Amino acid sequence: MPTLELRGVHLHYVEAGHGPDVVILLHAFPLHAGMWTEQVHALSNGHRVLAIDASGFGESTARPAGSTIADQAADVLALCDHLRIPSAAVVGLSMGGYVAFELLAARPEFLRALVLCDTRATADTAEAAAKREAFAGEALERGVGWVAEQLLPKLLGPHADLRLKNAVFAMIGQATPAAVADAQLAMAARRDATELLPSITCPTLVLVGSEDAITPPSDARAMAAAIPHARLHELHAAGHLSNLEARVGFNRALREFLDHLPKHPPKHGHGHGHDHGTAPVPV
Ligand code: MLT
Numbered sequence: 001m002p003t004l005e006l007r008g009v010h011l012h013y014v015e016a017g018h019g020p021d022v023v024i025l026l027h028a029f030p031l032h033a034g035m036w037t038e039q040v041h042a043l044s045n046g047h048r049v050l051a052i053d054a055s056g057f058g059e060s061t062a063r064p065a066g067s068t069i070a071d072q073a074a075d076v077l078a079l080c081d082h083l084r085i086p087s088a089a090v091v092g093l094s095m096g097g098y099v100a101f102e103l104l105a106a107r108p109e110f111l112r113a114l115v116l117c118d119t120r121a122t123a124d125t126a127e128a129a130a131k132r133e134a135f136a137g138e139a140l141e142r143g144v145g146w147v148a149e150q151l152l153p154k155l156l157g158p159h160a161d162l163r164l165k166n167a168v169f170a171m172i173g174q175a176t177p178a179a180v181a182d183a184q185l186a187m188a189a190r191r192d193a194t195e196l197l198p199s200i201t202c203p204t205l206v207l208v209g210s211e212d213a214i215t216p217p218s219d220a221r222a223m224a225a226a227i228p229h230a231r232l233h234e235l236h237a238a239g240h241l242s243n244l245e246a247r248v249g250f251n252r253a254l255r256e257f258l259d260h261l262p263k264h265p266p267k268h269g270h271g272h273g274h275d276h277g278t279a280p281v282p283v
Contacts, residue, residue: 003059006078007071012059013052013079017044021112022088023258024076025051026096028118028155028241029183030147030175031168032058039091039243042251047258050088052076054099056179066182069095069190073102077110089113089258093243094215095183101193104200113261114200115254117207118240120219121226123192132188136181147180148172157211157239164244197226204230205257209238209245231257 003012014033023043025036033051043049054072056062063071076099080088089112092100097119103110124132139147148169155168204227208220217234224232233253238246 001059004079004082006082007075009055009063009067009075010059010061011052011055011075011079013050014040015048015050016040017046017048019046019048021046021258021261022048022050022080022085024080024088024090025049026072026076026090026092026099027051027054027057028093029095029187030057030144030151030180031171031241032174034058034171035093035241035244038247039251039254042255043258047089050079050083050085052079054095054183056182057175062176062179062182066186068186069098070102070106072099072186073106076103077107080110086110087112089115089261091115091117091254092119093117094119094240095187098187098190098193101191101196104193104196105191108199108201111202113202113258114204115207115257116204116220116223117250118209118212118215118220118242119223120215121193121197121223122219123190124188129188132184136184139177139180139184143177144173144175144180147175147177154213155240157209157213157237157245159211159237160239160245168241168244194226197223198228200227200230203257203261205253206230206232207235207242207250207253208232209235209240209242211238212240212242214240 001014003010027035033053036051040049053060055067087110090100097116206220206224208217224230235242235246235249243250
């Protein structure tokens, strides 16, 4: 799968499908693009799908001083500029949602649609940021086994089966302590995106697991209510990683939303564009 050198990092991504309708999948902390495997399969028939490893995670390299959430968004835009993708439907789960908000702040016209999964628009409180700093220090000292033990019970709901628990445990184990620490500090310093919500003009879907203990349904409801015309879909008996725990319902809701987006506006211009299926209008 491709890796590109952009903005000082080697950015790795998984790509499947083809066509003008691009979907970008942004993963949760401290996982990698592999968490989207089922969604890549479910969407690639009809969409061009890119699941990106954030810098420091999966097969993407880290910046020596760590990446901010804004860096992660700039990486996505640099990758899409390189691939000549002018706009996309962006699907962000948790930390991926924080990156989606940075995309919104940096280049709102890039977002053809937005899917916010198990995430929140608010910034950390001072107390939450202090906890992240402490966690970052401990991750460096104790390693990713400790990180996985701490996070697993919060990432998955009470109904998660052993197979999924093992898979997520293994995925966390692929992160480095440095990437975990850097991402915690980046999330602690992330923006409060609340004021951006009423300005969102693209079609938006909010997805949340009914048993999400990190970003609970009440947060999702408040977020959806603040976004004009946003749709909200709660996934029954799923925790924070709802794409993994409620795979079938998640994929159905996502596919239904993406398949019914307005088609791309016809290319206007100077004879380069070709609008398939549209007869020329006599003037
Ligand atoms: C995630 O799943 O990305 C994290 O739970 C986000 C966070 O710690 O705020």
